Amino acid sequence: MDKIYSALTQIVGEDYVSNRPEELFTYSKDLGTSPPQFPEYVAAPRTAEEVSRIxxxxxxxxxxxxxxxxxMTLAGLALPLRGGIVLDLKRMDRIIELNEKARYVVIEAGASHGKLTAHLHKHAPHLMHSEPGAPPAATIxxxxxxxGQGDLAHPYGFNSDMLNGLEVVLPTGEICRFGSCAIGCAWYTLHPLPDLGLFLGWNGSTGIITKVSLRLFPCKKFREMDIFVVEDETLIPDVLFALTHxxxxxxxxxxxxxxxxxxxxLHHISIxxxxxxKEEMEFKRRQIFDIKLSKYIRDGVGAIGAVAQPSERPQISKSADWKKGGGFEYVGSIMPVAAYPECYRRGAxxxxxxxxxxxxxxxxxxxxxxxxxxxxxxxxxxxxRSVQHARDALHETDDLVMELGGTIWKPAVFGQQLLMSRxxxxxLQMMKKVKTMLDPNGIMNPGNWEVA
Incomplete structure (x- = not known):
């Protein structure tokens, strides 16, 4: 094992490798309910070339x-289930290119959402990216x-739909680029080249993303949050349909x-x-409340909870720690909007x-x-006992997602097994072939998406 430590030191430098128990303990847990999983080593590379050598x-x-x-995944997706080397990518946090006219930014994958937001505030305040509602330390x-999804999901979709290009270190060490950057052009599009979507949703088991080109969108001068409230959960799908229309x-x-x-x-809709x-804001407010939501107010089944509240971008994660015990985890799912009432009732x-x-x-x-x-x-x-209650609730909810016809989002190993069973x-066999082809020695985040 000293041979591996020596090799890591030669690649990234002595200051960026550790096998000390106290530091391995730090990397053995995340913020969720997963039990500790200890690596043998932690290394913090600075470049894609160093990742490749490792x-x-x-x-x-x-x-x-x-x-x-x-x-920040909470679900144990980056825990070393089979030991080995944890690659901490947070040193790979450069913002390489900001193209305002083409509305994209090229960044290293270890850059945080907070860093990108701060960079845009300073250098391009008229542009923004889709923030996930996670703590600012969450990486791109x-x-x-x-x-992942963020606060631009309603108009633009998942954050992974906002990619223009990727650089990836394959499980055998080759550095590959995908998108227009692969043919020597700027990092402005993934289209219309052949689809090679082998790295999103795989929890790092098919390669290590080292660089991305991310789409940017207009950042308006004024921002507010309005809240509409109903008591009957069965109204939520209709209200959301009206608002999205x-x-x-x-x-x-x-x-x-x-x-x-x-x-x-009560059921709140944050809008x-x-x-x-100010004229644009007032116009939008009238379209929402005077036209689309007025009938619910007239019928006495809906009410305005708040209007024109000054709003920062939403940090959904701030609302979770009601037990004040330092922990929370959640089951995420992708569901039809019509499933909201049943999801609410069964989850409660x-x-x-x-x-x-x-x-x-x-x-x-x-x-x-x-x-x-x-x-x-x-x-x-x-x-x-509290941790076990949460863990049992999470597993029950994974089962509920499948029962209600949903798809588990960022599933832990338990959820992955449920999905693969159906x-x-x-x-499933194609997934197995892809993993075997890309990772013949089975070294990449083993334990995730393992097809029997």
Whole structure:
């Protein structure tokens, strides 16, 4: 094992390699309920070339490699399930190119969402990217690799739909580029080249994303959050259909929560609108409330909870730790918007059964083509019983997603196994062939998407 430590030191430098127990412990856990999984080594490369050299060495030594971004997935997706080397990519955080006219930015995959937002505020305040609602330390590459969604999901879709190009280190060490950058052009498009979507949704088991080109969008001068409230959850799909039809909102999130008490058994729709003038904001507000939502107000089944509240971009993760025990995890799913009522009812039942205040949330994706629906379960890290309650609730909710005809989003190993148990056999075998072809020695984040 000293041979591997020596090789890592030669590649990235002594200051960026560790096998000390206290540092391995830090990398053995994430913020969710997964039990600790210890690596043998941690290395922090600075370039794609260093990543490539580490992966080639790992193939020779048959040692696992687990890429790590911000460690914010909660579901154990970047834990070293088979030991080996954790590659902490957060040193790879350069912002390489900002093309304002073509509205894209080229960045290293370890750059955080917070860093990109700050860079745009300073250098291009009229542009923005889709923030996931996670803490600012969440990395761009990690979010893309799990098909993350953000606060521009309603008009533009998943964050992984906003890619113009990728640089990836394959499991055998080759550095490949995909998109217009692959033919020596600028990083402005993935189209119309052959689709090589082998790296998104795979949890780093098919390669390590090292560089991305991300689309940027207009950032308006004014921003506010309006809230519409209904008591009957069955109204939510119709209300969201009306709101997406008018197309005035930048972000739409439906939510209900047992805490704080005013939210319990009520359903709030947060409507984020933006504009470049007060007249534009007023026009959008009239279209939403006076035209699309007025009938619910007249019928006495809906009410305005707030209007024109000054709003920062939403940080959904801030609402999770109701037990004040330092922990929460959630099951995310991609569901039809029409499933909201049943998702709410069944999720609240699971929370009650496990003594956890319920928190359910659905973010509209792509003009109501779908909804990222999540059930959050807070727990006290210092209480093993509390952790086990949350873990059991998570597993029950994975089963519920499948029962309701949804797709588990960023599934942990338990959820991956559920999905594969229902997957078309030919699709499953194709996945196996792809992984075997790309990763013949099985070193890339083993334990994830393992086809029997």
């Amino acid at each position: 992966v080639r060495m790992a193939n020779q030594e048959k040692v696992a490699v687990v890429p790590l971004g911000g460690g 590459g990690g979010n893309l690799a799990i098909h 008018v197309g005035m909102a930048e972000d739409l999130v439906a939510w209900s929560s047992a805490i704080p008490p005013f939210a319990n058994e 984020n609108i933006t504009g470049d003038s 039942e699971i929370s009650t059964r496990h003594d956890i205040p319920y928190t359910v949330l659905g973010r509209v994706i792509g003009a109501a083509h779908g909804m990222m629906f999540s059930w959050s379960y807070a727990f006290n890290r210092a209480d093993d 997957m078309d056999p030919n699709t």
